[in-house]
Amino acid sequence: MKINKLASLGIASIVLFGSVGELAINAQPVQAQRAAQGIRVAAKSKSLIASGNFVKAEKATSGKAKIVNINGRRYLEFDRAFSTGNGPDVKIILHKNSNIPLNIREGNYITLARIKSFRGKQRYAIPNNVNLANYKSVGIWCEEFNATFGYASLRSA
Numbered sequence: 179m180k181i182n183k184l185a186s187l188g189i190a191s192i193v194l195f196g197s198v199g200e201l202a203i204n205a206q207p208v209q210a211q212r213a214a215q216g217i218r219v220a221a222k223s224k225s226l227i228a229s230g231n232f233v234k235a236e237k238a239t240s241g242k243a244k245i246v247n248i249n250g251r252r253y254l255e256f257d258r259a260f261s262t263g264n265g266p267d268v269k270i271i272l273h274k275n276s277n278i279p280l281n282i283r284e285g286n287y288i289t290l291a292r293i294k295s296f297r298g299k300q301r302y303a304i305p306n307n308v309n310l311a312n313y314k315s316v317g318i319w320c321e322e323f324n325a326t327f328g329y330a331s332l333r334s335a
Contacts, residue, residue: 268318269319270290272304277315278315
């Protein structure tokens with residue numbers, strides 16, 4: 179009985195190690211391939227259109243706003259240092275004046291979007307039909323109470 183077990187263990191070892199040896203014998207050597215020099219990765223084309231630093235109006239607001247062009251699309255970006263107070267129904271606006279009053283009037287601004295976050299880096303698309311020459315600042319505005327939390331006067335790059 180012990181001999182049968184030893185014999186079967188020996189046969190299993192031969193089969194196992196024999197197949198490993200076969201793999202080692204039949205393995206093809208790996209050759210390093212030279213990187214293709216003609217391949218180019220398309221880089222994002224990003225240019226600064228205007229920028230400004232946020233100032234307080236109704237609530238403490240800080241950070242930097244930038245309008246950028248990325249591959250033909252325009253965006254409003256806030257940097258990581260952006261911060262403003264919380265509130266209901268807060269919107270991101272472009273305003274015709276460089277200084278935004280606490281309470282704004284219809285016709286002096288356009289709404290880009292509802293605020294994504296009260297802190298940190300974020301980006302908002304600017305529609306193609308918006309003529310940026312008509313707007314001189316970016317505002318953080320609570321529509322419910324018609325209260326400007328803060329704004330950044332924009333200076334062309």
